[in-house]
Amino acid sequence: MRHYSIAVIPGDGIGPEVINESLKVLKTLEELHGGIRFSYEYFDWNCQYYLQNGRMMPKDGLEQLKNHDVILFGAVGDPSVPDHISVWELILPIRKGFQQYVNLRPIRLLRGIxxxxxxxxxxxxxxxxxxxxxxxxxxxxxxxxxxxxxxxxxxxxxxxxxxxxxxxxxxxxxxxxxxxxxxxxxxxxxxxxxxxxxxxxxxxxxxxxxxxxxxxxxxxxxxxxxxxxxxxxxxxxxxxxxxxxxxxxxxxxxxxGGLGLAPSGNINPEKQFPSMFEAIHGSAPDIAGKGIANPIAQIWSVSLMMDHLDLPELGKLVLDSIEDVLVEGIVRTPDLGGSCTTKEMGDAIVAQMKKSALTKNI
Missing domain, CATH: 3.40.718.10 (Isopropylmalate Dehydrogenase)
Incomplete structure (x- = not known):
């Protein structure tokens, strides 16, 4: 049994909404694989934290994160806090402090788009x-x-x-x-x-x-x-x-196809420190709380995470399932011309993962 520790920073805006869908995907991977387990520690570091504490994360924030295998990051940014503060006091210290010197961003036209x-x-x-x-x-x-x-x-x-x-x-x-x-x-x-x-x-x-x-x-x-x-x-x-x-x-x-389909990995190739995986779309405060954000970018970042953890078969399962849902064309969020919710898109991808795993012997 392989165990992986994940630090989860949901962040601001639509961050918590898309993070919830990626966590469902991780839970499904556990169920399908049987030989892996994920444990989670949650960190409420966001703009609300800043307004209450005068900083985006505690002084020992990196120390709290460093013993995790990977970090799953939602989004950061809110009109209540200047962008240069939220970015320079949260994302950039993590990238630099953990020598995540590779930012990996696939540019791929998914099937169905x-x-x-x-x-x-x-x-x-x-x-x-x-x-x-x-x-x-x-x-x-x-x-x-x-x-x-x-x-x-x-x-x-x-x-x-x-x-x-x-x-x-x-x-x-x-x-x-x-x-x-x-x-x-x-x-x-x-x-x-x-x-x-x-x-x-x-x-x-x-x-x-x-x-x-x-x-x-x-x-x-x-x-x-x-x-x-x-x-x-x-x-x-x-x-x-x-x-x-x-x-x-x-x-x-x-x-x-847009920022809702754009994942990224902040990679420390030597694995001396945890790497961080996130969507690149930002916190989108204009649609936060409406339940219509596209979770595909965040879920795709889980696929990148699996590749980083030397579980490429699981990374492929996630990405293939995203594409299968898009090809079917029934479940689509508003940015893709549909009317489905964030949760409905996440549920459809999870259901497709379970269906695909039956034929792929995961």
């Missing part, structure tokens, strides 16, 4: 973005000078390190080695950002020598954004810095 790109089909839209997750443009280096005067200024530094660049490149190459196309596309902007991005390019060109069997291309971020729309079939593994990867993956989500 049509892309807004009318001339692209499912074979054209199936790649994955690796986003550097601990430095780059989201480094907390900078500040303000002459605040409150006409001379006020703000500086935010973009930090690119050799170690950070090498390790994210090595991860991206190892991922490309396991995929059919064996192709890595790297985002840059060295024609205009002449210090950090030229250094990034130099490290790319050094590391690529160790992977001569992987086709490697460097593209300026603006051209690469156009390729996401015009020729996504040319992409396999895409690597970007923190900001570039963040922007590209929202664009990627848009071309495969």
């Amino acid at each position: 049509d892309s807004p790109l009318r001339y692209k089909d499912h074979d054209d839209l199936d790649f994955i973005v690796v986003r550097e997750n601990t430095e780059g443009e989201y480094s907390d280096m900078g500040g303000r000078l002459h605040a409150g005067t006409p001379f006020e200024m703000a500086i935010q530094n973009n930090v690119i390190t050799r170690q950070g660049s090498e390790r994210i490149l090595q991860y991206a190459y190892s991922l490309a080695e396991r995929r059919k196309k064996k192709h890595l596309t790297v985002a840059t902007k060295s024609n205009a950002i002449n210090h950090t991005m030229t250094f990034w390019d130099e490290v790319v060109n050094e590391v690529r020598k160790d992977y001569p069997h992987i086709q490697t291309q460097l593209y300026h971020i603006d051209a690469l954004a156009a390729y996401f729309v015009m020729k996504p079939e040319s992409l396999d593994v895409v690597l970007g810095s923190n900001l570039f990867g963040d922007i590209l993956t929202d664009l990627g989500a848009a071309i495969v």
